[in-house]
Structure formats: C-alpha cells, structure tokens
Amino acid sequence: MRTYRKELWLNLSTRRGFVNLTPQVEACLRESGIRDGMVLVNAMHITASVFINDDEGGLHHDYDAWLEGLAPHEPLDRYQHNRTGEDNADAHLKRQVMGREVVVETPQTLPWARDARCRARLGLSLEARRAGCYRLKLERILERRD
Amino acid sequence: MRTYRKELWLNLSTRRGFVNLTPQVEACLRESGIRDGMVLVNAMHITASVFINDDEGGLHHDYDAWLEGLAPHEPLDRYQHNRTGEDNADAHLKRQVMGREVVVETPQTLPWARDARCRARLGLSLEARRAGCYRLKLERILERRD
Amino acid sequence: MRTYRKELWLNLSTRRGFVNLTPQVEACLRESGIRDGMVLVNAMHITASVFINDDEGGLHHDYDAWLEGLAPHEPLDRYQHNRTGEDNADAHLKRQVMGREVVVETPQTLPWARDARCRARLGLSLEARRAGCYRLKLERILERRD
Numbered sequence: 068m069r070t071y072r073k074e075l076w077l078n079l080s081t082r083r084g085f086v087n088l089t090p091q092v093e094a095c096l097r098e099s100g101i102r103d104g105m106v107l108v109n110a111m112h113i114t115a116s117v118f119i120n121d122d123e124g125g126l127h128h129d130y131d132a133w134l135e136g137l138a139p140h141e142p143l144d145r146y147q148h149n150r151t152g153e154d155n156a157d158a159h160l161k162r163q164v165m166g167r168e169v170v171v172e173t174p175q176t177l178p179w180a181r182d183a184r185c186r187a188r189l190g191l192s193l194e195a196r197r198a199g200c201y202r203l204k205l206e207r208i209l210e211r212r213d
Numbered sequence: 214m215r216t217y218r219k220e221l222w223l224n225l226s227t228r229r230g231f232v233n234l235t236p237q238v239e240a241c242l243r244e245s246g247i248r249d250g251m252v253l254v255n256a257m258h259i260t261a262s263v264f265i266n267d268d269e270g271g272l273h274h275d276y277d278a279w280l281e282g283l284a285p286h287e288p289l290d291r292y293q294h295n296r297t298g299e300d301n302a303d304a305h306l307k308r309q310v311m312g313r314e315v316v317v318e319t320p321q322t323l324p325w326a327r328d329a330r331c332r333a334r335l336g337l338s339l340e341a342r343r344a345g346c347y348r349l350k351l352e353r354i355l356e357r358r359d
Numbered sequence: 360m361r362t363y364r365k366e367l368w369l370n371l372s373t374r375r376g377f378v379n380l381t382p383q384v385e386a387c388l389r390e391s392g393i394r395d396g397m398v399l400v401n402a403m404h405i406t407a408s409v410f411i412n413d414d415e416g417g418l419h420h421d422y423d424a425w426l427e428g429l430a431p432h433e434p435l436d437r438y439q440h441n442r443t444g445e446d447n448a449d450a451h452l453k454r455q456v457m458g459r460e461v462v463v464e465t466p467q468t469l470p471w472a473r474d475a476r477c478r479a480r481l482g483l484s485l486e487a488r489r490a491g492c493y494r495l496k497l498e499r500i501l502e503r504r505d
Binding site for chain 3: 274
Binding site: 113137148149159168 | 415
C-alpha cells in the first residue's frame, strides 16, 4: 500500500475568494502514481473550506452573498470571538456551512470529471483576516494492488 | 486489501425528496464481502446530499421547510447562477448545508443500526431541475485481513 | 495493515455544550501505535456533531447563538418532528450545519497541532433532550508499513 501526501499553499489578495483546486489535485494524483484509492483534501486553516460544487462565477457570487447573509462580517462586536483581537468570527461560522474537507475516490481521473453533465470542481472558500497564506493538505491513501 | 465500488441510480418524480439508502448500502456491504473497512457514500450530483439522520417524516418536512427558508427557490432572479439558464441555484446552496458525503466504518452491520436508540438512516436529499436520474457513488475500501 | 477502533462516551449536564476531544483522540492515537494513517471521528448520535475549529470560549458562544438563530429551539410546535414526543427537532437541523464527522490524517501528532498558528481543536457540539450519554466513534484505519 502506498500513501502520498502534499501540502498546497495558496495566496489570495482578497479577503474572500474561490479557487478551483482540481488541476492541482489531478497533478498530485499523477505524481503519486496511485490509481485506486481515496483522496482526503482538507483545509489546514479553520476559516477555509474545501468543497465540491460548480465552478461557475454566478454561483460563487451567490455563495458569497448567501454566506454573508447567514453570518454577516459586521458589526464586528456582534461576535464575542472578535474580542480576542481577531475580526474573523463570521468566517469561522461560514466555514461550518461550507465544510472542511472532501473525501473522494481516486480513479485515474477524478470521478466528477468523468461525468459530462457535471461541471463540479473542487473549490476552496477562503476568508482571511488579511490576504494570507493558506495551506491545504492533500492526502491520497490506499492503492489497490491489481 | 479488497475494494468495492458501486454506482446507485435513483429516480424521483418530485423536485425535492428524501430517500433512505440504508437498505441499498447494506446490500452492497453484503455483496462486497468486506467485514472490516470504511464506506464512502457520496452524491455524484452537485445539488444532492448524502447524510445520516433520522428517517422520520416530520423531520424530513422540517428539513425541507428550513432549507427553503435558508435558501429560497424563488424569486429565481435572486441568484446570479440562474442566469446560466438553470433554475437550481438554491439547490447548490442547500446542498452545502446538508453535506455531500458520509464516511462510515463498516462492520457487518452499519454502526448506527446497532444502536437501538438511534433511528438514524442514511438519507439523500435531492433537488432536481426536473425529476431526474441521480447517481450515488458508494465505495467501500479497506478490509482488514484477520 | 492495522486498524483501531474505540468508542468514547461523554456526559454533559447541559442541553448544549462543546467538548474538546483532541486529548482523547491523541491518546487513542498513541494507544493504537499507528503512525501513518487516517482517523475517522464521527458522532454516533444524530443530534451531535464532530468538527474542527477554534477551541475559544467566545467562538463557542457565537456558534451557539448563531445556530439558535438559524434553527430556534422554540416554539416547539414550529417543527413537525416534535409531534413524535421529542423536543429536539432543532438539534437535528443544527447538526447538519456543524457536520457529523471529520476525517483527518494521522501522523504522530495530529496535523493541526503542528501548526503553531492554528489553535483548532477537535470539538463536539451536543444538543441533548436531557443531559445524556453520547457515544463518539473513533476509528483510525490504514497504517503504512515503512
């Protein structure tokens, strides 16, 4: 059994953003040489999410507006967490809605890429206190020996 | 190590619905012959969710009403995603609340089925543009050789 | 390949609460002797959540108030599920927001513990009908033989 692990770092210049990670994950899959297994992709930061959904700009706008409605960034004193000197309490809430991780099977191509009807892409939602550096942990485990 | 994979297809005649997948997953477990491992059950469609909770009609009604409150289907122009010609932007949002996948351990019987106090069943929440055909991917991996 | 499984029981005296499970999970990791694998930590109860986020009192207050806003406990007759004689319909909804399980990789120390910037801890959100007894299932699977 082989395992493979990689940390991805992302820099965004905006407080919130969406990044399509599918190409990077696919590159990791190729690099690992594993053909039958499972991938765990999780955000290393607790205000970031890894999720699978449509990589479509309108939807990203909708997610952003919706999350802001569910957990508004301001007023900052709405949240006790911000008394710690941080101003990202809302991002901790938004992250719970969008989720922390995805677990997907790993054929040679990612499963959703094989479905022509499905434009879903692995995405990342970030809410940074400042434009920062975020780590994603990718781990693919478990290769079947054919 | 053995692995097992199966795609399940479901047809619903309604726009939204809940399906108890536990019997199908249990049948897959039996078919696989794997006794000690892990199951990944994930929705192949990005407006569908796989989750574990109570298979109780009242609760399904509550979920449906609650999700509609959090992310109303109408007015359609509330969402930029619907400018693509689709009308299911709300379903992409609802899916994030309910989640995409579950990972469960795989004893001979599913774990929650052993707990008499727990009526939880694996469920599926669907939001279809039309009554459609949905694929669920079930993958059980990892058998311990006793 | 080794696998390891443990059920954790927790008693809380309050209807809702947050418990930092990281020390218990780390103890399980040590006990298992597994150094390269994956941990599945999931709530056995369908109104409980296992999630990873900041173990900070202000944030826990914010989560609690936010979830109560998204799915209020009262009035009880707001939910059809409560017609079954239970009064915890809201907890079934809250659990979907916070999630059921986490899957994390398992180096010798948990990954987020290695990141000095990250105070994230494995947490548990509970909503009990009464102060009860909750089971968490921890399963670590898959050890690489170096």
